[in-house]
Amino acid sequence: xxxxxxxxxKKKICKSVWFMRQAGRYLPEFRELRLKNPNFIELCLxxxxxxEITLQPIKRFNLDSAIxxxxxxxxxxxxxxxxxxxKDEGPKLSEFRMDNFSRNNKLEFSKKLAPIYKAIExxxxxxxxxxxxxxxxxxxxxxxxxxxNLKKNKNEINLEKLENKDLKFxxxxxxxxxxxxxxxxxxxxxxxxxVQIFDSWAGLIPDKSIQDFCYKPNxxxxxxxxxxxxxxxxxxxGINKKFENFxxxxxxxxLNLDPEIDPLWARDKLINVVLQGxxxxxxxxxxxxxxxxxxxxxxxxxxxxxxxxxxxxGLLPETDPDKVNNLVxxxxxxx
Ligand code: 1CP
Numbered sequence: 001x002x003x004x005x006x007x008x009x010k011k012k013i014c015k016s017v018w019f020m021r022q023a024g025r026y027l028p029e030f031r032e033l034r035l036k037n038p039n040f041i042e043l044c045l046x047x048x049x050x051x052e053i054t055l056q057p058i059k060r061f062n063l064d065s066a067i068x069x070x071x072x073x074x075x076x077x078x079x080x081x082x083x084x085x086x087k088d089e090g091p092k093l094s095e096f097r098m099d100n101f102s103r104n105n106k107l108e109f110s111k112k113l114a115p116i117y118k119a120i121e122x123x124x125x126x127x128x129x130x131x132x133x134x135x136x137x138x139x140x141x142x143x144x145x146x147x148x149n150l151k152k153n154k155n156e157i158n159l160e161k162l163e164n165k166d167l168k169f170x171x172x173x174x175x176x177x178x179x180x181x182x183x184x185x186x187x188x189x190x191x192x193x194x195v196q197i198f199d200s201w202a203g204l205i206p207d208k209s210i211q212d213f214c215y216k217p218n219x220x221x222x223x224x225x226x227x228x229x230x231x232x233x234x235x236x237x238g239i240n241k242k243f244e245n246f247x248x249x250x251x252x253x254x255l256n257l258d259p260e261i262d263p264l265w266a267r268d269k270l271i272n273v274v275l276q277g278x279x280x281x282x283x284x285x286x287x288x289x290x291x292x293x294x295x296x297x298x299x300x301x302x303x304x305x306x307x308x309x310x311x312x313x314g315l316l317p318e319t320d321p322d323k324v325n326n327l328v329x330x331x332x333x334x335x
Contacts, residue, residue: 002193004065004132004308008231008253008274013306017331018065018134019324020256020277021314022057027321029056040085041077044070050119055126060321061328065132065194066123068187070116072138072198075176075183076147078112079104096147101172109179110186117190124191135192137183139199139236140176140217144169157204173217181224194231196256197221200313203238210242215249222252233276237313244269259312263301275302277310284319284327291323292330299334 001009003016024030030053037043044050053069073091077083079101082094124133145151148167152158161167184195202214218234225232233254236246240260247255247270257266257278266275283294299309309331315324 002065002132003130004134005193005231007306007308008194008233009229011272011274011306013304015309015332016064016132017309017328018063018067018132019057019311019315020067022061022063022067022324023053023069024315025317026315026319026324027056027060040071041074041083044074045115047115047118047122050116051122051126054119054123057324058127058131061325063131063328065134066127067134067136067196068116068120068123068192070119070136072136072143072200073146074113074116075137075179076143078109078183079179081147091146093146093149096149098168098172101175104175104179106179106182110182113183113186117186120187120190120192132193133191134194134196134233135184135187136196136198137180137221139197139202139214139221139234140173140180141205141213142199142201143176144172144213145201145204151201151204155204157206159206162206162209170212173213177217177220180221184221184225184230185228188228188230194233194254195225196233196235197252199234199236201238202236203240205239210239210245211249214239215246218246218252219250222250225253233274235277247273254308256310257312261312263298267301267305274306274308276308278312279310281311281313281316281319284323285316288323288326291327295327295330296334299331 006012007014007016050069054066057063058066073083076093084092086092127133150157150161205213214236222232232252233256234250234252235256237258243261254274254276255270256276259280263278278298279294283291
């Protein structure tokens, strides 16, 4: 059994390190490939290149886990929405149409995502047996933020859209869950060991809707994973002290912390779950002294419990790869 899966399912105290967005724009070898491949969706669907990009950070830093190079927006793409990535602005999706959404079928959906499964197969065959291959999905709420264009600006939701009775949120969420479970199963069948469920915009949900938009959908997906014995990690970013409710309601195998969560609070309140991450990726832009001090806080807090060293969100594009290398070395030598 791969290292990360072992920690998650057996709650063993053993060492493991990987970083969110470890394959990405901070690596010159990624930027070089990206320049030659301006269409991001096409790049994600190029199985050989997606596998090569997945393995880039493993070659450089000898991390314990690889995360497949893909995107959470491949699911809306496979459900028929056009997805484009605008430089310096982010993703843009064509208008959501309920009639088109309802007309989707599972076979067609899996066919569109088949190149991702092929990329996982290729990667698994090249990755050391002890290393884990992480696959992922976006949680329904976070996908809806993009699919229905719910954001007013960077940190605010357009509440009027949430009150719109014409949008059948529950129906859309339940349909999405079905497709997301198919995508999880497809990735696991292809050789992934663990699934991470990104709810990156959970922090923007109004309190009165957090049950319906965050806890319940995540719980249904985790329930599916447990039934199929698929090791899972949830990441409801930005919900602060509600991490405790989330943990009680959803009961995932692993929980990724964000930088707002005090590691000592997490250690005391989030029990019987494997904790992962938390370190602010911005500290990688500071002096080595502050970086190692911050890393020490997490490593000391979680010394006696199973903990996967990782970040509180993805590596920033301006990160110096040598700093990442030094952080991995620091972690390996930490006593
Ligand atoms: O070169 C480029 O311009 C593309 C940048 C890029 C990359 C490298 C995007 C566009 N996606 C990715 C890969 C990606 N996305 C991975 C790969 C594996 C790895 O971690 O190494 C993963 C796990 C994701 C997941 C993802 N995509 C999330 C959830 C995690 C998070 O960062 O919060 C989200 C929200 C997205 C949407 C997305 N994809 C890309 C962008 C610029 C965005 C928007 C982010 C935003 O709205 O702030």
